[in-house]
Amino acid sequence: MTTLQLRGLTKAYGAFKAVDDLSLTLRDGEFLSLLGPSGCGKTTTLRMIAGFITPTEGTILLDGEEISSPSGVVPPERRQMSMIFQSYAIWPNMTVAQNVGFGLRMKKLPKDEIARQTAEVLRVVQLDHLAGRYPAELSGGQQQRVALARAVALQPKVMLLDEPLSNLDANLREDMRSEIKRMHTEFGITTVYVTHDQAEAMAISDRIAVINAGRIEQLDTPHRLYSRPTTRFAAEFIGRTNLLEGRRQSGRMVFDGFDVPSSGGADGALLASVRPQNLRLLPRRDGAVPSEPGMLFLPGRVTERIFLGERWDYGLTLASGTGLRAAGPPEEDFATGSEVWIAVPEAAIIPVEDEPMREAAE
Amino acid sequence: MTEQATTIPGERTRRRAPRFDWTFVVFALLALLLVVLVVSPLSRLVIESFTHPKEGGFTLQNFVDVFTRQRYLTAYWHTLQLAGVTVAMSVFMALPMAFAVSRTDTPGRGMMFFAVLGAFIIPPFLGAIGWILLAGPNAGWINRLWEGLTGYEEPLVNIFSMWGLAFVIALNVFPLIFIFATSAFDLISSEMEEAAAIHGAGPLRTTWLITLPLALPAVLGACMLVFLETIALYGTPALIAIPARFNVATTQLTTFFEYPARIELAMAFSVPLVLVTIVLLAAQRLMLRGGTVAVSGKGGAREPMKIGRWRYVLLAHGILVMLLAVVLPAVILVTTSFSVAWAKPFTFDNMTLQNFHEILFEQQTVRDAIWNTYKVAFSGATICTVLGFMIAYMVIRKMVPMASILAFLTVSPVAVPGIVLAICFYAAYAGPPLSMYGSSLLLIVAFVTRFLPIAFVSLSSGVRSMNPELEEAVRIHGGGRFRALTEVVAPVLKKNLLGVWILVFVICSRELSTAIFLSSHNNRVISILTLDLSEQGEYENLAAMGVLLLVITTAVVAIGMRFLGRDFMLRRN
Numbered sequence: 001m002t003t004l005q006l007r008g009l010t011k012a013y014g015a016f017k018a019v020d021d022l023s024l025t026l027r028d029g030e031f032l033s034l035l036g037p038s039g040c041g042k043t044t045t046l047r048m049i050a051g052f053i054t055p056t057e058g059t060i061l062l063d064g065e066e067i068s069s070p071s072g073v074v075p076p077e078r079r080q081m082s083m084i085f086q087s088y089a090i091w092p093n094m095t096v097a098q099n100v101g102f103g104l105r106m107k108k109l110p111k112d113e114i115a116r117q118t119a120e121v122l123r124v125v126q127l128d129h130l131a132g133r134y135p136a137e138l139s140g141g142q143q144q145r146v147a148l149a150r151a152v153a154l155q156p157k158v159m160l161l162d163e164p165l166s167n168l169d170a171n172l173r174e175d176m177r178s179e180i181k182r183m184h185t186e187f188g189i190t191t192v193y194v195t196h197d198q199a200e201a202m203a204i205s206d207r208i209a210v211i212n213a214g215r216i217e218q219l220d221t222p223h224r225l226y227s228r229p230t231t232r233f234a235a236e237f238i239g240r241t242n243l244l245e246g247r248r249q250s251g252r253m254v255f256d257g258f259d260v261p262s263s264g265g266a267d268g269a270l271l272a273s274v275r276p277q278n279l280r281l282l283p284r285r286d287g288a289v290p291s292e293p294g295m296l297f298l299p300g301r302v303t304e305r306i307f308l309g310e311r312w313d314y315g316l317t318l319a320s321g322t323g324l325r326a327a328g329p330p331e332e333d334f335a336t337g338s339e340v341w342i343a344v345p346e347a348a349i350i351p352v353e354d355e356p357m358r359e360a361a362e
Numbered sequence: 363m364t365e366q367a368t369t370i371p372g373e374r375t376r377r378r379a380p381r382f383d384w385t386f387v388v389f390a391l392l393a394l395l396l397v398v399l400v401v402s403p404l405s406r407l408v409i410e411s412f413t414h415p416k417e418g419g420f421t422l423q424n425f426v427d428v429f430t431r432q433r434y435l436t437a438y439w440h441t442l443q444l445a446g447v448t449v450a451m452s453v454f455m456a457l458p459m460a461f462a463v464s465r466t467d468t469p470g471r472g473m474m475f476f477a478v479l480g481a482f483i484i485p486p487f488l489g490a491i492g493w494i495l496l497a498g499p500n501a502g503w504i505n506r507l508w509e510g511l512t513g514y515e516e517p518l519v520n521i522f523s524m525w526g527l528a529f530v531i532a533l534n535v536f537p538l539i540f541i542f543a544t545s546a547f548d549l550i551s552s553e554m555e556e557a558a559a560i561h562g563a564g565p566l567r568t569t570w571l572i573t574l575p576l577a578l579p580a581v582l583g584a585c586m587l588v589f590l591e592t593i594a595l596y597g598t599p600a601l602i603a604i605p606a607r608f609n610v611a612t613t614q615l616t617t618f619f620e621y622p623a624r625i626e627l628a629m630a631f632s633v634p635l636v637l638v639t640i641v642l643l644a645a646q647r648l649m650l651r652g653g654t655v656a657v658s659g660k661g662g663a664r665e666p667m668k669i670g671r672w673r674y675v676l677l678a679h680g681i682l683v684m685l686l687a688v689v690l691p692a693v694i695l696v697t698t699s700f701s702v703a704w705a706k707p708f709t710f711d712n713m714t715l716q717n718f719h720e721i722l723f724e725q726q727t728v729r730d731a732i733w734n735t736y737k738v739a740f741s742g743a744t745i746c747t748v749l750g751f752m753i754a755y756m757v758i759r760k761m762v763p764m765a766s767i768l769a770f771l772t773v774s775p776v777a778v779p780g781i782v783l784a785i786c787f788y789a790a791y792a793g794p795p796l797s798m799y800g801s802s803l804l805l806i807v808a809f810v811t812r813f814l815p816i817a818f819v820s821l822s823s824g825v826r827s828m829n830p831e832l833e834e835a836v837r838i839h840g841g842g843r844f845r846a847l848t849e850v851v852a853p854v855l856k857k858n859l860l861g862v863w864i865l866v867f868v869i870c871s872r873e874l875s876t877a878i879f880l881s882s883h884n885n886r887v888i889s890i891l892t893l894d895l896s897e898q899g900e901y902e903n904l905a906a907m908g909v910l911l912l913v914i915t916t917a918v919v920a921i922g923m924r925f926l927g928r929d930f931m932l933r934r935n
Contacts, residue, residue, distance in 0.1 A: 091576070093572075103562050
């Protein structure tokens with residue numbers, strides 16, 4: 001059983017706080033991603049977990065034992081972790097087997113035991129036939145699997161991954177991603193994964209911590225993060241979305257020109273999110289207003305459209321002047337300038353809950 | 363019809379007739395120049411060594427003569443021993459410093475950097491003079507101090523020995539290993555070491571298992587360069603090995619020029635040196651290609667390793683090397699230059715400015731040599747920079763047919779030790795019909811040939827790093843090639859050009875081995891005069907001249923550092 005706890009972790013460089021009072025707890029075997037734009041502090045956090053950086057404030061606990069605090073840090077080589085680096089950092093002066101067996105050698109296991117375990121791990125990543133090769137002779141994909149094998153061979157308590165897919169082209173990226181996922185399923189190692197690519201994080205993680213300016217914006221499962229973003233940043237960073245400003249008033253969310261029922265919450269200014277995928281377009285001719293329970297029909301006009309192959313990307317303007325983006329299936333074709341009904345399920349309009357409080361605070 | 367005939371063909375000529383292809387002319391000119399600079403002298407090596415000296419015609423007799431005479435073989439053997447010992451000593455001096463500077467939190471890293479720079483700036487013959495004054499068996503300061511302290515009359519150290527010679531050379535060439543090792547260490551991404559740390563290796567094991575093996579190819583390559591540098595060196599062996607009465611290959615070469623001169627034997631004797639150079643240079647390139655660069659991906663930020671108490675060990679080592687390579691020789695040269703008699707204690711009675719007065723205002727030979735040195739260095743540096751830039755630009759932009767031939771010819775003198783190059787120039791141009799022996803022009807031409815490869819290689823990488831679109835933009839907006847060159851390329855590369863000029867100027871101002879057979883009393887340079895003054899025992903004047911040379915060199919390098927950044931002299935290329 002492994003638990004990793006970050007408590008109030010802060011790293012300041014002068015006045016600049018790269019990581020700011022960050023707390024989270026990883027359960028045993030959990031796959032957690034730190035997701036955020038570059039410079040948000042996610043790599044600094046990872047390197048603090050690895051023991052390369054000493055925190056300015058806060059502590060890191062592994063199985064309840066303090067391994068990092070401002071007063072001292074257990075050095076990386078004694079933390080029983082492993083890491084996959086952005087560059088993979090495969091030692092070019094060692095063979096595949098020597099790379100993979102390195103950690104075992106450091107543990108001073110007997111030679112035949114090292115050989116046996118190395119062979120076992122290489123078999124799992126399907127590199128057993130390349131054990132004696134040098135890294136320079138391997139393809140990009142094989143090199144990643146060496147890095148992966150080296151990281152799991154130790155059976156570490158925690159495995160850390162620092163944007164391991166960022167240097168790969170699209171095909172290799174997917175292979176490696178599923179390989180990482182497979183390794184995680186196979187060995188159940190508690191894993192922290194750093195990335196700036198939301199699709200990658202969604203595909204691979206049990207939970208995602210969205211990080212901005214050194215702080216956690218939201219920590220949630222991928223599905224909840226997408227369907228229930230709780231901050232403006234999380235809503236915009238995860239997928240594309242339309243943000244609507246309005247008010248909450250006597251049980252309803254009121255926007256410019258329409259309103260929908262609200263599931264509770266205090267009255268006041270409000271920010272809501274609706275995904276382009278949730279909007280559907282219908283032709284609007286003179287005549288009846290369509291109606292359907294739980295659906296909202298808003299009159300609008302197509303001002304712009306881009307064909308993206310899998311879908312149309314429409315720019316729409318409501319009568320109130322509000323702009324929206326919608327995604328439409330390729331076979332439904334609305335020309336620029338057409339008058340349309342925009343059908344929105346009321347339930348798809350999600351209040352981004354923290355917003356009024358934050359606004360007030362600022 | 364007539365009207366058409368006059369207008370339309372006119373249009374046509376403008377549009378279609380091929381313009382005069384001036385690139386061919388440029389190619390021809392450059393090729394001709396390289397024939398004069400490179401092909402004609404170097405071909406002498408092959409021609410003369412296979413030619414019978416009296417009857418002419420092909421013969422192998424010269425090689426037979428060289429390889430059957432015990433004295434000549436001993437000279438080769440001494441050279442090999444010397445080079446081996448020098449390499450080992452240089453590694454011992456350079457590697458810990460390089461590691462300390464590049465990878466660790468050792469204090470005084472800036473000081474170590476300047477120690478290396480200092481060792482690099484001190485001309486080999488001045489370092490040798492310094493150590494003769496310090497560690498000569500009888501009058502050397504260290505031995506007299508030893509005698510004064512202990513009463514033993516047996517000298518503590520004797521510089522006039524194989525070990526002494528290797529030591530003095532190593533103090534001068536170790537910067538080469540330092541440069542290669544630091545740039546290899548710098549290229550190793552921190553992630554390589556961090557990966558070892560997170561997989562359970564402590565700092566010592568990480569260094570031993572990861573860092574050093576990764577830098578090994580570059581260090582071995584640098585060892586080969588040091589080996590080559592040592593076998594080609596003439597000045598230091600002339601000052602130390604000749605009095606110590608053992609001969610090495612380069613000192614042996616000069617004996618072929620004693621009356622009656624046996625050029626053909628000198629040439630045949632040189633051939634193995636050239637072959638060894640070619641083989642080792644090729645091996646060095648192979649080693650570097652196998653390389654130390656991370657296999658994939660980009661490196662992360664680099665953080666110095668915290669090495670605890672080892673920092674003080676490395677610091678002590680750095681200080682020791684600095685004392686031996688820079689401080690002690692410099693101090694002894696400076697005090698000697700202000701002394702009436704160098705062997706007497708440096709007291710107030712013994713102090714004088716007379717030495718400087720003599721070399722600057724009285725001794726015509728010294729004044730001439732100083733003037734000649736800087737004339738040659740200035741011309742050599744300027745010609746090398748301009749020519750190197752032109753060739754580099756044409757080769758990299760593939761502006762002329764067979765550009766690779768130009769490149770090959772330009773760099774090929776690298777394979778020829780300076781002293782052998784001097785013999786080649788002697789054979790090609792000293793005698794009739796040109797009879798250039800004793801002229802400054804001959805020295806300039808030989809120096810240009812010798813150092814053009816440095817200028818060419820360095821400026822090639824400069825040109826290569828420039829996006830050709832910068833020049834294409836000039837042309838599409840109406841400027842010609844020449845305008846692109848003068849208004850865009852040269853200004854953009856001005857730092858590279860200045861760096862190359864300074865580097866070539868500094869090494870020209872102290873070059874000895876290329877000058878050795880090309881100097882008469884008419885065109886002596888400082889380096890050659892050093893040998894004469896040392897032979898006459900005039901160490902005070904010699905030291906004054908050396909101090910002057912050091913001051914000027916240091917000033918030039920300081921100017922370079924001011925404009926080009928601290929490490930422009932110590933970059934690897």
